Amino acid sequence: MSEQTLVMPAPPLPRRAAPSFEAWSLRCVFGVLAALALVFLVAPTLVILLTSFTATESLRFPPEGFSLRWYAALLDADQMQAAAWNSLVVALWTTVLCVLLGTPAAIAIARSKSPWVRACDVLFMSPLLLPALAFGFAALIFIHRLGLRPDLPLLVLGHVIVCTPFVLRTTIAALTQLEPSLLDASRSLGASEWTTFRRVTLPLIARGIGAGAFLAFMASFDNVPVSLFLADERTEVLPIHLWQQIENNLDVRTAAASGLIVLLTLTLMVIAERTAGLTRQMR
C-alpha cells in the first residue's frame, strides 16, 4: 500500500449556540458586580491618591495643582509616624502569632474527622463572621473585669483573634491539596513523622501559610474596630490616628498617608503574587 493521506473535508464549524437566558443573566450579574467594585473600591482609591498630590491647603477633589508637599510633610508628622510604627509592630507580632497558632490548628483540622475538631474549625473562623466591633467592645469589658488595662500585648492578642482565620483558611486549603501518599512515601523511606513534616509537609504548604500571613498582616495593619477599643493613647495605631485627624481638621497629610499605604500595599501584593502566587492560594 502506498502512503496516502486521506484528505477529509473540513468539518463544518459548530454553530455557536445562541446564549440562553441563564448565561445572559449570569453575565449581567457579573458585569454589574464588577462595575460596582470598580466604582466603589477602585475609584475612591484613585480619588484619595489624586487628592494627596494637591498643592493647596484644603482636602478637595479635584485637586488644584500638583505637588509632593504633603508627602514631605509626613516626614515631620511625629504623632502619625509613631502611630504608623505602632501599627507596624502590632501587625508584625500579630502575623507571627497567627502563623504559629494557625498552622498547627490547620494541620489538626485538615487531618481529623472528629466532630469536635469540626466545631473548633467553626469557632476559630467565627471572628470573620461576627461583627468585629462587638468583639472589640466585649474584649474591652472582659479585660477590665480581669483588672487589666489595654496595652500593646492585649491589642496584639485582639488582632490575633480576628486575623488567625486568614492563616487558617489558606493553610487548610494548601493541606487539602497535599497528596497523602507523599507523607506515606516519606515515612516508608525511613523518615520520622517530624522529619516528614519538616521536609515534605512544610515546604509544600509554605505558600499557603505565606498567603495567609500576608492577609493577616494587612488585616491587622488596617484594623479599626478592635483597635478602637483595645488601643490607648500610648498604643494609638495608624487607622485610628488618621480617623481622628480627618474628624478634627481635615488634614491633607492623611490623604498623603493613605496614598502611601495604597502604594505600599500594591507593591506588597505584586511581590506576594510573584513569589507565592497569592491568588492561587486563596482559591
Place this chain on the structure above:
Amino acid sequence: MSGQRGHELQLEAITQRFHDFVAVRDINLRIGAGELVALLGPSGCGKSTLLRIISGFMRQTEGRVLFDGEPVDHLSPSRRGVGIVFQNYALFPHLSIRQNIAYGLEVQGVAKAKRDARVDEMLALVHMSEFAGRFPRQLSGGQQQRVALARCLAVDPKILLLDEPFGALDKNLRLDMQIEVKRLQREYGITTVLVTHDQEEALSMADRVAVMSRGRVEQIASPTDIYDRPATLFVNQFVGSTNVLDGTVSTADADGSPVVALAGGRRIRVASDAPLTAGSAVRVSIRPEHLHLHAEAPGADALPGAVQTALPLGALVVYDLALEGGAALKVSVPRQRGEALLPAGAQVWAAPQPSAGYRAFPA
C-alpha cells in the same frame, strides 16, 4: 547494604475489622525470599488493606506480620524497611529527581559521599541519569515510575510493595515497564508484593498469584494453575473469561466421574475438586477457548446450539451460541486466513478439547 538476598514475608492469621466490617479475614500467606506474589482482586477485596498492614501504616486487629520469622508489628513504617511504589508514584514535587532518590538515604543519615554514589548507581539502573536535575512534573508517567522505583530501591528495603503501579500508564508503555520492573526485581532478588486488580498484570508478572475476594484469599497458586485449575467459581470468573451453566448433579457414570444434567436436559461429565452429592445444584464452567466447534455430534459431552453472532477478533473468532433451553455459550476458535465465518443460525456442536473439560462448582 544487605542487598542481593531477599527476605521472607509471612502473614499469620491476619484479620482487620473496621467497626463491624471485616476488611480482611484470617489471611495466612508465606512469601519466599525473592518471590514476586500478586494480590489480585476487585476493589474492596481487602488487598489494599493488606498492603497497609504489611507496610505498617495500619495495625491489624489480629494476627502477626513476620519478616524472616521475626514479628515486625511493633515497628513503625519508618523502621520497617518496606519500600512502596505508589499508584501515583508520590514523587516529592519540590525536590529534583536526584533529591528524590537521595531522600531516603538522607533521612536515614547516610554520609554524603556514600549517598551520592548510591544515587548515581540508582539513576543508572533505571536509565534516568540525564534527568537527575529535573523535577517530577517535567517527566512522563513511565519516567516518574522509574524514579519512584529507584527512590524505593536506593534504601535497600527488605520488602517491595507495588500498589497498582502500572494503572496510570498507557497500554504499550505498561508492557515495557512490566518487563523493566520484573528485570529489576529479579536482578535484586527482592521479595515483592504486587497489588493489582488487573489480571493480565498479575499473571504476567507474578511467580504466584493470590486471588482475593471479600477479605479472603480464594486461591494462591502459580499463574498457570490459577488459570487452568481455578479453585472457586469466583477465581474462574475473575481470571480470564468463562461460560457458566446451571445444572444438577445426577448419579455418577460407569467409570465413576460425576455427571451433571444441564438446564436443557443434556448430561455432561464434569471434574470437581469438591465432592458432589447427587441431586445438588451446581454451576458448570468452561472457558471459551477450551471448546471446539463440530458440524456433527462428536460424541459424549457435546452441546448442540445455534450461532447467534460471530465476533472476528483477528486471530480468533468468538461465536455466541444459543443452547437448548436458552443458555448462552461463548466459543473461541482460531481462524485460518481466508476462512469464512459461520453464519447466524448455523447449527453446531460445541465440545471440550481433549485436554480440558467442564468444571463443576457447588452453587
